[in-house]
Amino acid sequence: MKPPADFWRSGRGFEWLFAAGVVASVIYTIWYLLTYYYLPPPYFYEPSDIYADWFNTAYWARDPGTYDVWTTLYPPLSFVMLRVVGLEQCYPRVRAYESSPGLAVRDCDWLGVAGIWGFWLASVVIMYLALRKWDKSRAIPRTICVGLGWPLLNGIERGNLILMAFPFFLLATMPLLKSTKWRWFFAGMAVNLKVYLIAPLLTPLFKRRWRWVEGAMLGVVMVYLVSFAILGRGTPFEILRNITSWSNKEFENILDFWPATTYQGLRSVLTNENATVPIGLLIGSRMVEYTVLFIDVLLRVTQAFLLVAFAAAWLRPEVVTRYRLYLLGILIALVTSEAGGYTPVFMMALLMMEPWKGFGRIFSICACYLLALSADIKLEEMMELTRTTYYRDSQVISATYLTVWPFVRPLLIQAVAIAMSCVTIREVWMDVRFQGWASRWRFRGDAPMLPGIKHPTPPGQG
Numbered sequence: 001m002k003p004p005a006d007f008w009r010s011g012r013g014f015e016w017l018f019a020a021g022v023v024a025s026v027i028y029t030i031w032y033l034l035t036y037y038y039l040p041p042p043y044f045y046e047p048s049d050i051y052a053d054w055f056n057t058a059y060w061a062r063d064p065g066t067y068d069v070w071t072t073l074y075p076p077l078s079f080v081m082l083r084v085v086g087l088e089q090c091y092p093r094v095r096a097y098e099s100s101p102g103l104a105v106r107d108c109d110w111l112g113v114a115g116i117w118g119f120w121l122a123s124v125v126i127m128y129l130a131l132r133k134w135d136k137s138r139a140i141p142r143t144i145c146v147g148l149g150w151p152l153l154n155g156i157e158r159g160n161l162i163l164m165a166f167p168f169f170l171l172a173t174m175p176l177l178k179s180t181k182w183r184w185f186f187a188g189m190a191v192n193l194k195v196y197l198i199a200p201l202l203t204p205l206f207k208r209r210w211r212w213v214e215g216a217m218l219g220v221v222m223v224y225l226v227s228f229a230i231l232g233r234g235t236p237f238e239i240l241r242n243i244t245s246w247s248n249k250e251f252e253n254i255l256d257f258w259p260a261t262t263y264q265g266l267r268s269v270l271t272n273e274n275a276t277v278p279i280g281l282l283i284g285s286r287m288v289e290y291t292v293l294f295i296d297v298l299l300r301v302t303q304a305f306l307l308v309a310f311a312a313a314w315l316r317p318e319v320v321t322r323y324r325l326y327l328l329g330i331l332i333a334l335v336t337s338e339a340g341g342y343t344p345v346f347m348m349a350l351l352m353m354e355p356w357k358g359f360g361r362i363f364s365i366c367a368c369y370l371l372a373l374s375a376d377i378k379l380e381e382m383m384e385l386t387r388t389t390y391y392r393d394s395q396v397i398s399a400t401y402l403t404v405w406p407f408v409r410p411l412l413i414q415a416v417a418i419a420m421s422c423v424t425i426r427e428v429w430m431d432v433r434f435q436g437w438a439s440r441w442r443f444r445g446d447a448p449m450l451p452g453i454k455h456p457t458p459p460g461q462g
Contacts, residue, residue, distance in 0.1 A: 010137075010356060011356030011362065012137055012138060012141075012356075014366075015138060015141040015142065015356070015365075015369070016141050018141065018145070018366065018369035019140070019141035019142075019144040019145060019369070021369070021373060022144055022145060022148055022149060022369065022372045022373060022374075023144060023148065025150075025372075025373045025374040025375040026148050026153070026374050028040075028374070028375055029043075029153075029374045029375070033391060036396065037389045037391050037392045037394070037396050038387075038389050038391065038396060038398055039157060040375070040376070041258070041376035041378065041401055041403045041405070042150060042154075042258065042259060042341065042374075042375075042376045042403065042405045042406075042409075043154060043157050043259075043374075044154075044157060044158060044258075044259065045258065045398070045400050046387065047387050047388070047389040047390060047391070047396065047398055048103070048387060048388040048389060048390050049100070049103070049158075049390070050106075050157055050158075050159070050390040050391070051103075051106055051112075051113065051116065051157075051158070051159035051390075052100055052102070052103060052158060052159060053158045053159045053160040053161065054082070054102075054112060054115075054116055054158075054159025054160070054161070054163075055102030055103055055105060055106055055109065055112060055159060056100050056101065056102035056103070057072070057074065057078060057079070057082055057102070057161065058082040058083075058086050058091065058102055058105075058109070058112055059091055059101045059102035059105070060072065060079070060102075061078075061079035061080075061082045061083050061086075061231075062083065062088075062091045064233070066079060066233060066234065067233055067234055067238040067239070067242065068238070071242045071245060071246075072242060073195070073239065073242050073243055073246060074161065074193075074234075075192045075193070075195065075224060075227065075234060075239060076192075076224070076227040076228045076230070076231040076233065076234035077189070077192035077193060077223060077224070077227040078161050078164070078192075078193055079231050079234075080227045080230050080231050081164060081193075082112075085111060085112060085115035086109050086111055086112045086115070087108065087109045087110070087111050087112070089108075090105040090108035090109040091105055091109075106390070116156060116159050116163060117156070119163040119164055119166075119167060120147075120152065120155075120156055120163055122167045123146075123147065123152065123163070123166045123167045123170065124143060124146075124147035126167050126170045126171060126174070126176065127142075127143050127146050127147060127170060127174075127349060127352075128140075128143040128147075129176060130170060130174035130175060130176055130353075131143055131352060131353075133175055133176070134175065134353055135355075138352075138356075142352040144372075145348060145352065145368055145369050145372045146345060146348050146349050146352060146372075148372070149345065149348060149368075149371065149372025149373075149374075150341070150371065150372055150373060150374045151341060151342045151343070151344045151345040151348065151371065151372070152166070152342065152345045153374060154259060154340075154341045154342045155342035155345065158340075158342065160340065160342050161193055161194070162193075162194060162340075162342045162343065162345065164193050165189075165190050165193035165194040165197065166345060166346070166349075168186045168187075168189040168190040168193065169186075169187075169190040169197060169346060169349075170349065171183070171186040172184075172186040172187040172189075172190055172201070172216070173187075173200070173201075173322075173323070173326050173350070174349075174353075180212065180215065181215070183212075183216075184212075184215040184216050184218065184219035185219050185223075186219075187201050187216040187219050187220065188216065188218075188219030188220040188221075188222060188223035188224075189219075189223055191220045191223075192220060192223045192224055192227060194339075195239075195243075196333045196337065196339060196343075197330075197333075197346070198220070199329040199330060199332060199333040200325075200326040200327070200328075200329030200330045200333070200346070200350075201213070201216050201326075201329070202329065203310075203322075203325035203326055203328060203329040204322060204325065206310060206313040206314045206317060206320070206325055207313070207317040207320070207322065207325065208317060209322075257269065257338075257406060258403070258406045259340065259341030259406075260338055260340075260341065260406060260409070260410065261334055261338065261339070261340070261341060261343055261344055261409060261410055261413055262299075262334070262335060262336075262337070262338045262410050262413075263295040263298075263299070263410045264337075264338045265338060266291075266295070266406070266407075266410075267292055267295050267296075270288050270291060270292060271288070271292060298411075298414060299335065299336075299414070301418070302335050302414040302417050302418055303332065303335065303336065305417065305418045305421035305422065306328055306331060306332045306335075306417055306421050308421065308425060309328055309420070309421035309422075309424040309425055310328060312424055312425045312428035312429075313325060313328070313424060313428070315428060315432075316427075316428040316431050316432065318431075319427050319428050319431045320424055320427065320428070321353075323350050323353040323354070324350075324354075324420070324424060326350050327347065327350040327351060327354075327420060328417075328420065328421070328424070330346045330347050330350065331347060331413075331416070331417040331420065332417075334346075334347060334413055334417075335413065335414050335417055341409075344368075344371055344413060347368075347413070347416070348368040348371065348372065351364050351365055351368050351416070351420075352365075352368070358423060359419075360419040360420060360422055360423035360426075361419075361420075361423060363415075363416075363419050364416045364419050364420055367412050367413075367415065367416050368416075370412065371409065371412065371413075376401075376403040376404060376405045377403060377404040377405075378401040378402075378403050379401065379402045379403060379404065380401065380402045381399055381400075381401050381402075382400045382401060382402055383399075383400055384397055384398070384399045384400075385397070385398055385400070386398075
């Protein structure tokens with residue numbers, strides 16, 4: 001029986017095909033792990049480092065040198081929660097000199113492993129419920145894109161605290177909770193786990209939603225104060241000092257920017273004379289100069305498009321949805337600073353709230369499905385090393401490759417930022433052309449239209 005033509009015209013058929021590709025890439029990853037005992041690219045190249053972010057952070061949650069010895073960027077809430085989701089007897093007060101002291105307790109702290117997978121499951125369920133409420137016919141493929149996509153699975157492999165922040169972010173932004181105060185609370189939880197999430201949560205200012213932003217920022221402050229009182233360390237000055245120190249760090253190992261979402265790591269390796277692989281000597285100084293110039297120009301152009309889109313949203317807040325503003329906010333954070341390969345999951349979740357309509361939206365949604373693939377194209381083998389694999393706790397010969405995604409992924413993310421900025425600018429321009437420069441909502445972007453007055457809908461906004 002052939003599916004109805006509308007199944008393909010509406011884009012649902014293509015989304016199901018993309019989702020099938022995502023599932024196939026996950027099956028390939030599982031096969032690769034069972035065959036070679038370590039994960040394939042684009043996952044982290046060190047097979048003994050699985051869950052490292054979670055358990056190293058959990059170790060330092062129990063050590064007083066969190067901010068002055070380990071120089072962490074995490075606010076206190078991260079360490080408070082990890083002390084709850086973990087077994088205290090598994091963390092001895094020794095071996096702090098080791099580079100990864102938390103890895104020794106992975107087999108003991110079963111509660112921590114359960115927490116990693118539990119937060120992932122909560123994210124998938126919340127994402128599905130939100131999408132089901134928005135469009136039931138697309139809920140399953142889009143949930144597959146986000147829940148089984150490489151960024152979130154990369155978060156599981158690293159054990160990164162994005163697994164904690166993501167469900168709180170969804171509860172704060174998605175159409176599930178009616179209570180504004182609960183949204184403020186979850187916004188505060190999300191920002192105190194991942195500081196860069198403050199960028200999207202400030203964007204309702206462009207819709208004149210002053211009270212919402214004030215409440216969300218109050219939630220951020222209250223959550224911080226309570227968690228700081230419980231932990232007893234992590235002042236704003238300590239966090240700012242560590243952020244400044246990390247922002248000046250240069251990449252020396254070319255493999256360190258393999259899961260990157262920006263070209264900052266590549267730029268650092270190209271310009272760093274102490275890099276482990278002297279790319280400048282391989283491709284020549286002139287090519288290095290051209291590549292660095294391209295990276296800098298592309299970044300500035302992308303940021304300029306995003307800023308113009310924000311200005312357009314301020315001019316016509318009634319035209320731009322709150323999800324689009326959240327999306328633009330997370331995009332400007334993604335392209336401006338490097339935060340790891342798992343961070344696009346926020347962008348992907350918000351893009352799933354866009355309709356399959358118009359070139360810019362369709363391109364961006366397709367880009368999300370591509371970013372969700374847990375597979376990479378190998379160009380050339382770089383080296384083979386004997387390493388310890390966590391999967392079998394044994395020695396394996398692990399091969400590292402020069403692959404495609406580290407060079408394409410940042411470009412694709414910036415292309416999405418430009419595309420969605422153009423969609424926003426075009427929608428505002430169409431509204432201005434249709435009804436003139438006077439905005440219908442002068443004071444609040446979420447204010448209702450006046451009763452008894454017929455407000456025409458501009459073309460393309462029905």
